[in-house]
Amino acid sequence: DSGVTQTPKHLITATGQRVTLRCxxxxxxxxxxxxxQSLDQGLQFLIQYYNGEERAKGNILERFSAQQFPDLHxxxxxxxxxxxxxxxxxxxxSVDGRGSYGYTFGSGTRLTVV
Amino acid sequence: xxxxxxxNSMESNEEEPVHLPCNHSTISGTDYIHWYRQLPSQGPEYxxxxxxxxxxxxxxxxxxxxxxxxxxxxxxRATLRDAAVYYCILRDERSNSGYxxxxxxxxxxxxxx
Numbered sequence: 001d002s003g004v005t006q007t008p009k010h011l012i013t014a015t016g017q018r019v020t021l022r023c024x025x026x027x028x029x030x031x032x033x034x035x036x037q038s039l040d041q042g043l044q045f046l047i048q049y050y051n052g053e054e055r056a057k058g059n060i061l062e063r064f065s066a067q068q069f070p071d072l073h074x075x076x077x078x079x080x081x082x083x084x085x086x087x088x089x090x091x092x093x094s095v096d097g098r099g100s101y102g103y104t105f106g107s108g109t110r111l112t113v114v
Numbered sequence: 115x116x117x118x119x120x121x122n123s124m125e126s127n128e129e130e131p132v133h134l135p136c137n138h139s140t141i142s143g144t145d146y147i148h149w150y151r152q153l154p155s156q157g158p159e160y161x162x163x164x165x166x167x168x169x170x171x172x173x174x175x176x177x178x179x180x181x182x183x184x185x186x187x188x189x190x191r192a193t194l195r196d197a198a199v200y201y202c203i204l205r206d207e208r209s210n211s212g213y214x215x216x217x218x219x220x221x222x223x224x225x226x227x
Contacts, residue, residue, distance in 0.1 A: 002157065002159075004157075031213075033214050033215075035217075042217060042218070042219055043152075043158070043217035044217075045214040045215070045216060045217075048213065048214050055213070056213065056214055058214060090157045090158070092157070092158075092215075094213075097213060098213045099205065099213045099214075099215070102148075102160045102163070103150075103158075103160065103215060104160070105157030105158045105159065106157050107156055107157050108156075108157050
């Protein structure tokens with residue numbers, strides 16, 4: 001157990017639907033990062049939050065959004081889902097906003113869009 | 115962040131040392147060298163990181179060339195549990211463009227009994 005908790009572990013939904021993925025960072029970590037891993041794209045950085053504020057954006061689609069709440073957990077919202085959104089979604093956390101002490105990853109949410 | 119080049123795959127026998135190379139010829143003076151690995155069906159896991167000097171921890175050693183244009187991750191005795199994709203990543207600790215790790219394709223390590 002890395003200390004980063006992601007729920008649910010598996011999710012199957014239909015095209016056009018909306019889902020929410022949840023991440024609880026490791027205790028004491030203030031920053032959360034979301035990644036998408038598909039077979040053909042590898043691990044792609046989506047977005048970073050630090051202490052409730054958006055810090056950096058990567059290859060995140062406009063149909064996707066995220067936020068970090070006061071208790072530091074984060075949610076990734078995926079809407080108007082397409083078949084190509086099927087992937088593993090990982091959350092990572094770090095103590096500070098710079099990852100100076102490393103990053104801890106969760107075990108991921110496997111999303112299947114049918 | 116500067117780019118790294120790794121072999122697509124490597125194979126090792128169990129209980130033998132493994133040397134995983136990484137080239138980073140455009141590395142800057144403020145780039146740290148990070149190694150992460152991803153076991154099948156799991157999230158990436160921190161292995162080791164360093165700036166200039168060689169580094170050791172309980173998992174591995176990191177050997178950094180004097181000119182810093184290459185580095186080698188050393189697993190001293192490979193076990194079947196070390197079979198994973200190993201990522202070599204450069205991170206500029208003073209970057210203002212965000213601090214996320216940018217993963218490449220990594221090296222897929224196969225360990226055979």
